[in-house]
Amino acid sequence: MTGNLTLTDVTRHFGDTTAVDRASLSIAPGQFVGVIGRSGAGKSTLLRLVNRLVDPSSGSISFDGVEVTALRGRALRAWRRDCAMIFQQFNLVDRLDVLTNVLVGRLSEHGFLGSMAMRFSDEERAMAIRALDRLDLVPQALQRAGTLSGGQQQRVAIARALVQNPKIMLADEPIASLDPANATRVMDGLRHINREDGLTVLVNLHTLDTARAYCDRIVAMRAGRVMFDGTAAQLTDDVVRDIYGLEGLAEFDEAVTSTAARATGRVAIPA
Amino acid sequence: MTATDHFAGDAAAGSGDRIDRFEADFADRRRRARLGWLIGSAVFLVIFALTSWIGDFFKITQVTMPDGGREWRWIIPAGLPRLGEYIEQTLPALSWDTLGADLGNWFWRWRIWLELLFETILIAYCATVLGVIGGFLLSFPAARNLAPNEWIRWITRRYLEIARTVPELVWALIFVFCFSVGPLAGVLAIGMHATGALGKLYSEVNENIDMRPLEGVKAAGGTWFDQIRYGAVPQVLPNIISYTLLRFEINVRASSIIGYVGAGGLGQEFRTAMSFQEYTDLSALFIIIFVTVMVIDYGSEKLRHRVIGMETRT
Numbered sequence: 001m002t003g004n005l006t007l008t009d010v011t012r013h014f015g016d017t018t019a020v021d022r023a024s025l026s027i028a029p030g031q032f033v034g035v036i037g038r039s040g041a042g043k044s045t046l047l048r049l050v051n052r053l054v055d056p057s058s059g060s061i062s063f064d065g066v067e068v069t070a071l072r073g074r075a076l077r078a079w080r081r082d083c084a085m086i087f088q089q090f091n092l093v094d095r096l097d098v099l100t101n102v103l104v105g106r107l108s109e110h111g112f113l114g115s116m117a118m119r120f121s122d123e124e125r126a127m128a129i130r131a132l133d134r135l136d137l138v139p140q141a142l143q144r145a146g147t148l149s150g151g152q153q154q155r156v157a158i159a160r161a162l163v164q165n166p167k168i169m170l171a172d173e174p175i176a177s178l179d180p181a182n183a184t185r186v187m188d189g190l191r192h193i194n195r196e197d198g199l200t201v202l203v204n205l206h207t208l209d210t211a212r213a214y215c216d217r218i219v220a221m222r223a224g225r226v227m228f229d230g231t232a233a234q235l236t237d238d239v240v241r242d243i244y245g246l247e248g249l250a251e252f253d254e255a256v257t258s259t260a261a262r263a264t265g266r267v268a269i270p271a
Numbered sequence: 272m273t274a275t276d277h278f279a280g281d282a283a284a285g286s287g288d289r290i291d292r293f294e295a296d297f298a299d300r301r302r303r304a305r306l307g308w309l310i311g312s313a314v315f316l317v318i319f320a321l322t323s324w325i326g327d328f329f330k331i332t333q334v335t336m337p338d339g340g341r342e343w344r345w346i347i348p349a350g351l352p353r354l355g356e357y358i359e360q361t362l363p364a365l366s367w368d369t370l371g372a373d374l375g376n377w378f379w380r381w382r383i384w385l386e387l388l389f390e391t392i393l394i395a396y397c398a399t400v401l402g403v404i405g406g407f408l409l410s411f412p413a414a415r416n417l418a419p420n421e422w423i424r425w426i427t428r429r430y431l432e433i434a435r436t437v438p439e440l441v442w443a444l445i446f447v448f449c450f451s452v453g454p455l456a457g458v459l460a461i462g463m464h465a466t467g468a469l470g471k472l473y474s475e476v477n478e479n480i481d482m483r484p485l486e487g488v489k490a491a492g493g494t495w496f497d498q499i500r501y502g503a504v505p506q507v508l509p510n511i512i513s514y515t516l517l518r519f520e521i522n523v524r525a526s527s528i529i530g531y532v533g534a535g536g537l538g539q540e541f542r543t544a545m546s547f548q549e550y551t552d553l554s555a556l557f558i559i560i561f562v563t564v565m566v567i568d569y570g571s572e573k574l575r576h577r578v579i580g581m582e583t584r585t
Contacts, residue, residue: 051490081492091487095505104501108492115493116500157487164491 003029003064003167005050005200010059011224012045019045021224022059029167032194032201034215036208038244042224043204047170050202051085052076063168081108084161088173090153094146098137098156101145102128105163124163131159135189151182158189169193171203175210187214208240361554378555384540388559391536392567394457394529395522401458402465402522403515406431409466410473411499417477417485419495427470435467439525443534454535461525465518476510477503512578516571523567527560 005027012020020042027033035043048054050061052068061068063082071079084105092101103120106127120128132138135155140148145156154174161169171190175183191214194201205211211218212232220228220235220243228239323329330346363377378384409427411417418424442460450456485502493501530538537556544552 053486053490077492077494079492080490085490087483087487087490089483091483091490093484093487093501093505095508096501100501104488104493104497105491107488107494107497107501110497112494112496115497118500160487160491 003200005168005202006060006062007050008060008062010046010049010056010061012042012049012054013057018224020049020056023221023224023226025219025226025229027200027202029200030194030198032191032214032216033203033219034211034217035202035204035219035221036206036211036243037221037227039206041221043221044172045224046221047085047172047202047204050168051080051083051170053085077108081105081164082166083168083170084164084166085170085172086154086157086161086174088176090150090157090177092145092153092156092160094144096145097142098132098145098148099125099128099141101156102131102159102163105160108164127163128159131162132156134162134192135159149182150178151185154178154182154186155189158186158193162193166199168200168202171201173204173206176206183210190214208235361550361557363551363554377551380540380552384537384556384559387530387537387540388563390454391526391530391538392523392563394454394461394526394536395519397458398461398465398526399515399519399522401462402469402518403511405434405462405466406469406471406473407511409470410477411503413470413474414477416480416482417499417503431467431470431474433467434463435471437464439464439529440532443529443532447533452533452535457526457529457534457536460529460534461522464525465522468521469514469518472514473507473511476507476514480506509578509581513575516575516578520564520568520571523564524560527563 005025007023007025009022009024010020011018011022023042023046035046037043045054049056050068052071056069059069063079068079093104100118103124106120106124107115129138129141132141135158137152137155137159140152140156145153148156169190174190175186178186187210190201190203193199203215205215212235215232218228218230218232218235219226220239222243222245227243228235327346331343332346332349333341334344334349336342363373365373365377409431412419412423413427413431415424418427439460442463443456446456446459450459480503482502484506485498488498488502526536526538528538528541530536530540531542533539537560540556541553544550544556
């Protein structure tokens with residue numbers, strides 16, 4: 001089957017630290033893959049390497065037989081269009097309206113002048129509106145992006161990613177800045193895209209229960225290395241302790257890492 | 272029981288030591304701060320004394336006294352009265368009975384002056400437009416966080432430095448030599464200086480923007496230009512408008528003097544007046560420029576506050 005994303009011995013150094021250390025992965029099309037690990041484990045860098053926001057120090061990344069690390073100029077921009085990315089902080093342009101923010105996803109196919117004049121075709125606008133409609137955001141289309149709530153902004157970011165017509169969706173901690181209800185909506189949105197459009201989704205998460213709930217496959221990183229690669233069921237307590245470096249802790253409660261509303265019940269929420 | 276007793280009762284014996292050490296550290300820091308302040312003031316005073324001495328501030332000069340005798344006096348009190356003399360010479364004799372005629376006499380060249388004032392404002396406007404275009408375009412490659420590479424940044428920064436370091440009057444001299452006497456030289460001179468000044472200000476605004484929107488555009492496959500257009504420009508626009516209006520005020524002032532070297536505008540009248548020793552013309556011109564600059568300052572300030580106000584509301 002075509003559309004395999006393959007990472008082979010990918011390494012990235014930042015000065016003396018090694019953010020990603022000989023990571024190898026092969027991701028089949030249509031998979032929903034969660035990447036977990038403690039802060040600084042290299043999850044974010046791994047995703048940025050795939051989208052080439054960060055260049056690898058060594059190793060190879062290929063998609064569909066094409067060597068991604070060798071791409072330059074127009075081909076590189078086309079690759080970034082093919083693997084859309086959404087971010088923890090949404091990375092929208094606050095002072096532009098929602099519609100224009102979504103249309104940014106079409107820029108890779110625009111010439112210089114059309115792009116500078118912010119000219120988009122009617123088909124592109126229709127496409128953007130359809131994407132916004134899938135995420136229940138049509139009423140906000142002409143509002144400034146900065147006036148929306150965090151959850152709405154993240155859904156705008158997903159709509160922007162959708163109009164890129166990507167083959168892969170990368171999501172870097174998409175729900176880390178959101179409250180539980182919005183987090184659920186965003187994760188559900190990603191799941192719909194994965195199921196309906198058959199897009200590969202590669203998502204960084206720091207909450208184990210979300211990873212278990214949504215991902216077909218979980219990859220765990222520690223100190224830049226891939227420590228675990230398997231299904232949620234294979235992710236036992238011992239493995240979790242190993243990933244998070246909790247050997248010293250006698251008892252580890254998975255729910256503590258959760259952001260989901262149902263998780264603990266210990267936090268009293270004032271009415 | 273007092274609070275101190277309460278703490279003493281609670282804490283172990285170590286607490287007293289820790290507080291003593293803090294007191295010692297604190298006293299030490301205060302001593303060092305005082306010493307730094309003393310040295311700083313001493314250095315400042317020495318440099319100030321030195322520069323004012325070199326600048327003839329303390330010069331003792333010979334002055335002619337009213338009775339005809341010559342005496343040695345400190346230059347400041349000796350020279351100050353002459354300022355009054357000068358101002359007195361530039362002021363016309365106005366009397367209440369013939370006020371209309373006197374004013375007419377004072378502003379006798381009002382037709383020419385009004386025309387030149389119009390030219391002055393046009394020069395300032397045109398130069399501001401040139402400066403905004405140049406400064407805006409160059410401010411992005413000149414910003415540390417946005418420059419595509421070190422070389423481009425280095426070159427644009429040096430260009431902006433040269434453009435703003437050379438004063439408008441010097442640019443005007445050069446352009447008058449190139450393009451002959453007239454407003455074109457003035458427009459180019461002020462435009463050049465404004466490019467340098469605005470480019471620097473704009474690039475500093477650029478350096479303070481949030482980079483995440485640009486990363487979002489980049490991740491969607493946008494070029495460097497797309498990142499600037501969609502990520503940076505919307506963020507910096509209000510500041511750019513504000514700085515531009517401020518620059519227009521400055522340019523009006525500059526263009527009213529630039530004619531002194533033949534680059535168009537009211538400035539040429541200063542030269543004429545001085546060479547013909549028409550001192551009252553100088554005060555008339557001064558009043559015209561003063562009123563114009565005041566009106567433009569007021570207008571652009573209103574506009575700027577409106578722009579800023581719009582920003583905070585939304």
